[in-house]
Structures are given as structure tokens and as C-alpha cells.
Amino acid sequence: MTRAPWTNTDLSQRPQHCLTFDEGIVQELQHWQETCPTIVDDEVTLEHVSGMTRLAQLAQKTRAEVYHGSGVVRVSAPPESAMSDNLLRRYYLAFGVHLGQPLGNYGRLYEVKDRGGDYTKKAIPVSQTKAATGLHTDSSAVDVLPDLVGLICIRPAPVGGASRIACALLAHEKLSRNFPELCRILEEPHYRDIVTPGADQSQRLRNRFPVFEVTDTTKGPVCRYMRFWIEKGYEKAEIEPHSQLQSALDQLDSTLEEPDSVATFTLQRGEMLWVHNTTTLHDRTAYEDDPSAPRLLLRQWVCG
Ligand SMILES: [Fe+2]
Structure with missing residues (x-):
């Protein structure tokens, strides 16, 4: 795939990455609910939802932009009155199968919510906490690699929880130009801790791959x-990392955070975000919950 690196300004001037919800989709979803009142998330296939032509058109535009455009799509929220939580789930499931093959490592729709854990003390995904995640891509297991990461917002947090995204291609371009020695270190394989469910834990010493893999x-x-899992990976493998690895990771982090590199926005109820996982990094700011209505996003991993 070839795609142009983007800055925040570039992305904001690219209308293809902000799609508008098509209200005709509400009727298609209601029809699905009437004809099929009960569904099992993991068993929804394209066959079940292939009659939804309006939804298919929106998914097609999303596919074009995530695979061949910027790698980022935000889809505006459906009208609030038209969508229950249940209908939002169906909308998101149908969207996922139109985009590709959803992965089931965390269940088809994975609830991103604070479960009270601390990812720095226990090997749990950051998505189960309310901490800021730092810019990262998803999955720390060598054999599990979603092409697309999707999020739909069911309930935003009253404070914080903003999404931040940055272009990995831009960071690589800057690093290879300005810090070629450090960039080369990032192009070598590095150990990662394994926190992805379903990944083979016995494969710890096999679980190594580059931050930037340049094969062609x-x-x-x-x-x-994801920096934390690299540092943990070396620690658990009891292997000394390259003496310049920390400098290389510091330089990557500061490059990613340079002015005009990060796009920031907060998803509102019903809004979706889809990013191409290996060319776009994503992050979430820390948040505070309303205990009576805790923040809830649903994540999907999809292979194209
Ligand atoms: Fe993530």
C-alpha cells in the first residue's frame, strides 16, 4: 500500500475522512431487528446484513478511505432519538462485516471501559483502565494483527477520554530523514509482552517484531x-535491549507529539472511528467516570 503521510492540518482539510451518517440506515436496522429479533454477535456474517444497501454504501466509502486514503474515518452519529443501545450495536456489527473479517480475540464487540485495573502493575490491556494510553497500535502478539481498529461510542465520559490519532508514516519519514541511526534500531525486531487474549503465551521469545517493518x-x-509492552517484553525475557533503544523510543515519542502531528477529538454517542492499525497510531486521554453512567466504547478488530 502506498499512501501519503498526513499532518493534523492535512487531515482536517480532507473531507473524505469525515463521513455523514445516512438516515436510511435506521430503517434497514429496524427491519433487521424485526425479522431477526435475536442475534449472537460472533455469528453475524455479511450474509445476514447484505440487504442493507445504504449501510453498505457508507461502509464502502469507509473502506476506500481507510485502505487507500488517509487511513482514518470518522462517521457522524445517527439521530439520537432513532437509536437505542441495541440498535447501535447492530449498526456497528453490520458495519464491521461490511469492512472485512472481524477478529474474535476479545469477542466480536469488545467493551472498552474502566475495570479498575492498573496496566503498569498487571499484564492487562490498557483498554480496561481509565489511564491515558499513549500513541500506539493494537495487539502485542506477533500472530494477531488487525488491519482495522474500530470504535463506536455508546457513552462518553463527562471529563476526558478524548481520542488522539497520529500518522505513523509521517513519524517514520521524519525519523529516517533526521535520525537515521535511531530509525534503523526501530526497524529491527524487539520483544513484546503478550497481553492479547488467545495469543500463545509459550511463544514469549518468538514474540518479537519491529516498530517499523520495512520489507519493500x-x-x-x-x-x-506500544512502548510499555516493548519495555515489559525485554524485562520478562530477561534480555538486555540495544543500548540505544531507549533513545530511539524517546525520539519516536517526541516526533509523534511534534506540533501539527496529532488530531484530537471526542467521540459523541453513536459516532464511529475507524483507523488503519499499522499506519495510524491512536491514543486516548485519561478520563473520569460518572458512576451512574460510566464511559463505554465498543471496539472491533477487522482484517481486510
Ligand atoms: Fe488501542
Whole structure:
């Protein structure tokens, strides 16, 4: 895949990445609910929802932009009055199967909510906490790699919980130009701790791959990055990392956070975000919950 790196300004001037919900989809979802009142999330296939032509059109535009455009799509929320939580789930499930093959490592729709844990003390995904995550891509297991990461907001937090996204291709371009030695270190394989459910824990020493994998210079790099799991990976493997690895990771983090690199927004109820996982990093700011209505997002991993 070749795609142009983007800055926040570039992205904001690219209308294809902000799609408007098509109200005709509400009727399609209601029809599905009437004809099929009970569904099992993991068993929903394209066959079940192939008659939803309006939804299919919106998914097609999303596919084009996430795979061949910026790698980022936000879809505006349906009218509040038309969508129960149940209908939002169906909308999101149907959207996922129109985009590709959803992965089931966490269940088809994974609830991103604070479960009271601390990912720095226990090997749990950051998505189960209310901490800021830092810019990262999803999945720390070598054999599990979603092409797309989707989020739909069911309930936003009253304070915080904003989404932040940045272009991995831009960061790689800057690093390879300005810090070629450090960039080369990031292009070598590095150990990662394994926190992805369903991943084979006995494969710890096999669980290594580059932050930027460049197999074909005519194509962009494949980015897989979450700093904490790299540091934990070396620690648990009891292997000393490259002496310059910390400097390389520091430089990557500061490059990702340079002015005009990060797009920030807060998803409102019913809004969806889809990002191409290996060319776009995502992050969430820390948040505070309303205990009577805690923040809830649903995540999907999809392979194209
Ligand atoms: Fe994530």
C-alpha cells in the first residue's frame, strides 16, 4: 500500500475522512431487528446484513478511505432519538462485516471501559483502565494483527477520554530523514509482552517484531508500537535491549507529539472511528467516570 503521510492540518482539510451518517440506515436496522429479533454477535456474517444497501454504501466509502486514503474515518452519529443501545450495536456489527473479517480475540464487540485495573502493575490491556494510553497500535502478539481498529461510542465520559490519532508514516519519514541511526534500531525486531487474549503465551521469545517493518521500500512501513509492552517484553525475557533503544523510543515519542502531528477529538454517542492499525497510531486521554453512567466504547478488530 502506498499512501501519503498526513499532518493534523492535512487531515482536517480532507473531507473524505469525515463521513455523514445516512438516515436510511435506521430503517434497514429496524427491519433487521424485526425479522431477526435475536442475534449472537460472533455469528453475524455479511450474509445476514447484505440487504442493507445504504449501510453498505457508507461502509464502502469507509473502506476506500481507510485502505487507500488517509487511513482514518470518522462517521457522524445517527439521530439520537432513532437509536437505542441495541440498535447501535447492530449498526456497528453490520458495519464491521461490511469492512472485512472481524477478529474474535476479545469477542466480536469488545467493551472498552474502566475495570479498575492498573496496566503498569498487571499484564492487562490498557483498554480496561481509565489511564491515558499513549500513541500506539493494537495487539502485542506477533500472530494477531488487525488491519482495522474500530470504535463506536455508546457513552462518553463527562471529563476526558478524548481520542488522539497520529500518522505513523509521517513519524517514520521524519525519523529516517533526521535520525537515521535511531530509525534503523526501530526497524529491527524487539520483544513484546503478550497481553492479547488467545495469543500463545509459550511463544514469549518468538514474540518479537519491529516498530517499523520495512520489507519493500516502494511500500510504506508497517508500524506496530506500544512502548510499555516493548519495555515489559525485554524485562520478562530477561534480555538486555540495544543500548540505544531507549533513545530511539524517546525520539519516536517526541516526533509523534511534534506540533501539527496529532488530531484530537471526542467521540459523541453513536459516532464511529475507524483507523488503519499499522499506519495510524491512536491514543486516548485519561478520563473520569460518572458512576451512574460510566464511559463505554465498543471496539472491533477487522482484517481486510
Ligand atoms: Fe488501542
